[in-house]
Amino acid sequence: MRTIGIIGCGAMGAGIAQVVATAGHTVRLLDQHASALEKAVSGIQNSLRKLADKGRLTSEVAEAAGSRLHATADMQDFADCELVIEAIVEDLGVKQQLFRKLESVVSADCVLASNTSSLSLTSIAAACERPERFVGIHFFNPAPIMQLVEVIPALQTRAGLAEEMKALVASWNKLPVLTQDTPGFIVNRVARPFYGEAIRIMEEGIADIATIDWAMTELGGFRMGPFALMDFIGHDVNYRVTESVFAAFFYDPRFKPSFSQKRLFEAGYYGRKSGRGFYSYAADAAAPEP
Numbered sequence: 034m035r036t037i038g039i040i041g042c043g044a045m046g047a048g049i050a051q052v053v054a055t056a057g058h059t060v061r062l063l064d065q066h067a068s069a070l071e072k073a074v075s076g077i078q079n080s081l082r083k084l085a086d087k088g089r090l091t092s093e094v095a096e097a098a099g100s101r102l103h104a105t106a107d108m109q110d111f112a113d114c115e116l117v118i119e120a121i122v123e124d125l126g127v128k129q130q131l132f133r134k135l136e137s138v139v140s141a142d143c144v145l146a147s148n149t150s151s152l153s154l155t156s157i158a159a160a161c162e163r164p165e166r167f168v169g170i171h172f173f174n175p176a177p178i179m180q181l182v183e184v185i186p187a188l189q190t191r192a193g194l195a196e197e198m199k200a201l202v203a204s205w206n207k208l209p210v211l212t213q214d215t216p217g218f219i220v221n222r223v224a225r226p227f228y229g230e231a232i233r234i235m236e237e238g239i240a241d242i243a244t245i246d247w248a249m250t251e252l253g254g255f256r257m258g259p260f261a262l263m264d265f266i267g268h269d270v271n272y273r274v275t276e277s278v279f280a281a282f283f284y285d286p287r288f289k290p291s292f293s294q295k296r297l298f299e300a301g302y303y304g305r306k307s308g309r310g311f312y313s314y315a316a317d318a319a320a321p322e323p
C-alpha cells in the first residue's frame with residue numbers, strides 16, 4: 034500500500050498520520066476545519082523534529098516522513114488512496130455519512146477503516162455500498178507512542194481483510210491484536226469500570242481525585258491515574274464512549290455513565306485540550322504529567 038488517507042485530524046488522526054508517514058506511506062489528510070488541519074501538520078512536523086533531536090529517528094527519516102504529508106480540503110484528492118482511516122467525531126450517523134461520501138471518491142478496492150473507540154463497526158459498514166472492504170483499526174492515544182492497535186472485522190468484512198490489516202499495522206512497528214466487534218472491544222470495555230468506579234469512589238466521598246490517581250499510579254502501577262487519564266483523553270471523547278458502551282450493552286449498570294463526567298462534558302470542560310477537566314490546566318496550576 035502506497036497512499037493512505039486520514040480523515041479527522043484531531044488528537045488521533047494526527048497521531049495516526051505520523052505513524053503511517055514514518056512507516057513510508059504517502060499520507061493525505063483532511064479535516065472539516067482548516068485550523069485543525071494546519072495544527073495537525075505543524076504538530077506532526079514538530080514531533081518528528083523532536084524525535085530527530087532526541088536521536089529516536091534519523092533526521093533523514095524525520096524529514097522524509099514530513100514531506101509525505103499532504104493536507105487537503107478536497108475529498109477528491111483521496112481518489113488514489115488504497116486505505117482510508119477515519120478518526121472524526123464519535124457519532125454513528127456522522128461516520129456513516131462520511132463513508133457514504135468517501136465511497137463515491139475512492140476506487141472499489143480501497144480499504145475503509147474506522148478508528149472508533151466504541152461504535153459498532155457492523156453498523157458503520159451497513160451504511161457502505163461495499164461493506165466487505167470495511168474494517169476497524171483502533172489506535173490508542175498518543176498513537177505514535179502506544180504500541181497496541183485493535184483490528185476489528187465487522188460482520189460484513191471479507192474473509193482475510195482483518196488479517197491483512199493486522200500484518201500492515203505490524204509493519205508499522207505496532208502490536209496489533211484481532212478482536213471481535215463488541216462494544217468497547219477489549220481495552221475500552223476493561224477501561225469503562227476503571228473510570229466509572231474511580232468516579233463513584235470520588236462521588237461517595239471515599240477519596241479525592243488526587244488521592245485516587247496517586248493510589249492507582251504509586252500503588253496500582255498504572256502509568257496514569259483514572260482522572261488524569263480521562264482529562265488526557267478528553268471528556269468529549271471519553272463521555273461519548275461511555276454513553277455508547279452503556280447503550281450498546283443494553284443499559285447494563287456495570288457501564289453506567291456518571292453525572293460528574295456528564296456535567297464536565299456539558300460545560301465544555303474537556304480536560305487538557307480545553308484547560309480544565311477534573312484538574313485545572315491553567316498555566317499556573319500544578320497539572321499532572323501523562
Ligand code: NAI
Nearest residue numbers: 041042043044045064065069120121122123149150174266
Ligand atoms: P478530536 O476531537 O481530537 O478530533 C476529531 C477531528 O475530526 C476534529 O479535528 C474535527 O474537526 C474532525 N471532524 C469531525 N467531524 C468531521 C467530518 N465530518 N469530516 C471531517 N472532519 C471531521 O477527536 P479524537 O480524540 O482524535 O477522536 C477521533 C476518533 O478517534 C473518535 O472516533 C474517537 O472515539 C476515536 N479515538 C479516540 C481516542 C482518544 O483517546 N481520544 C483513542 C482512540 C480512538
